[in-house]
Amino acid sequence: LALATLSTGDTMTGPKAHTAVLKRLRRLSRSLSRKQKGSSNRNKAKAKLARLHARIANIRQDALHKLTSDLTRRFHTIGIEDLNVRGMMANRHLARSIADMSFHEFRRQLAYKADQRGGQVVVADRWFPSSKMCSVCGSVQKVMPLSTRQWICPDCGVHHDRDVNAARNLAHYAVSSTVSACGEEGAGSGRKTGVKPASVKQEISTEPV
Template sequence: MARETVKRAFKYRFHPTDEQAALLSRTFGCVRKVYNLALAERDRAWRDEERRLRYGDTSALLTEWKRTEEYAYLREVSCVPLQQALRHLQAAFEGFFGKRSKYPRFKSKKRARASAEYTRSAFSYRDGRLSLAKMAEPLDIVWSRPLPEGAQPSTVTVSMDRAGRWFVSLLCEDASVRPLPDAGTAVGVDMGLSSLVTLSAPVSGLTDEQGKVINPRHAEGDLKRLAKVQRRLARKSEGSRNRAKAKHCVARAHARIAYRRRDFLHRLTTRLVRDNQTIVIEDLAVRNMVRNRSLARAISDASWAELRTMLEYKCQWYGRTLVVVDRWHPSSKICSACGTAKTLLALSERTFRCDNAACGLILDRDVNAARNILAAGLAVTVCGDGGRPQRNSPGGRRSTKQKPRPVMAGIPGPSGPGEGQTENSWKAMVFSTG
């Protein structure tokens, strides 16, 4: 079966002229206004008439709004970003009715992302020159890397971040993204704070002798600078120009932290995907974990959710298998050598000591957990997709998530063989990687 070509977004900085910046700023405002007007009209139609409006209805309303004197300024910008805003609203409602997301909210000028999306009818790209609708000159783009050979953008998204920097994102088909040769190796990944990830086996040039990747803690590195600019911001008067300048400095400090973190995660996940055929990670309830005030900053800085997202799409691109072990699997309490489970294991105990006198394993807690995660993930390939771990195949399909249970069914666990397993098969699956 032929493999579909991967679509990738290539993001670049650009420096607009004063006229281009003014037009794009008006476009951002009009996109936000149309989105809010359409959302308010859909709310009113359902509340007063119990009638659902769809994209076609809101598109007709947009034409009527442009004819009014109150919203005549909508005609000053390209109509394509406004239509795209209505399509995004329709997609948001489809996600809500499909129980994949919350109800759409109104966009705020202070909090919403300033962006506008252009389709092929509203831009032209030729010989590295990109021109948008209603602009006399092409954008001055900093081409930090080339586009794929012969690629033609299908969608262009222009945005501006809180630090005042302009970006353009070009969505193209990238034929160079193909499945990698079979690596024939598997790795278990345990996520943490002191060590961002701990692998089931050390990797030269990536981990230390124990298999740990030290957490760079990007937020802590710039914490003094961030605190300094935030104190300056707190002293400025509301609405003053000096406050706007101070807010700009705070945004630049946050952007520096975010970019360093994202760059590190890209390098780490790319190395893991290239070197391993199967990657097994644990499912973490990050939203619940950040409620711990003493650890919230460190957990947010670790960015485990972004790490998982990168692994998911890179495994899909390059033909790797990603297995996500259920969050209730007691990977830290099980001995990776003999399978003996501890009843209690305090968080302060960083060294795992097996209670089985015949085993007596003494191993770093995180390394032991990584090996158990790998064993649980490999069990999925033996038992099928009915076990507790969630599996992401190269095609992007994921098994159905089951309700939490304290005991894992059909895969190795601390209590012995699962249903339909013999003692020997259970031991083979648990201890083959110990």
């Protein structure tokens, strides 16, 4: 499971800090459960477990800050998908990996850093068919299970990687939304861009500075 996929085809892996130390985390949790309540050894075990949790949080935050800083530095307009994280967490095969990604924190950091740099984050509605729409001809497939990672458009015959295709659709969505907003607001001051977007499947679509 990738944290984000750019429309350029680049994949951004998440820190996976929890997964990396899962065995140690389980061992310390078992050790704590065996200690007598109120004992000095239990307090030591609790402190050791707390330090590991703090380390996991710090690793995750550090990785997310580096990634979001890089993306907002490189791209002006970033388009992402409003994922149904709660629904995704209901899948027992994906729940731990999704929780380890910190999608909400990733989105939060993107938003405020883009704002600080004069950029913007465009969020596509969760019902936007980013994965099911062909980024070449625009046809939308009725059904596409999560297990389908590669597919061929029956209308134009183009082979798609699911995430890259979705990211490209988000790139188109971000550009069209930005153009519409500019048309409504009229000519005014602000940062102007005349460059193509890249996009991420979280997804992120990004427009280079």
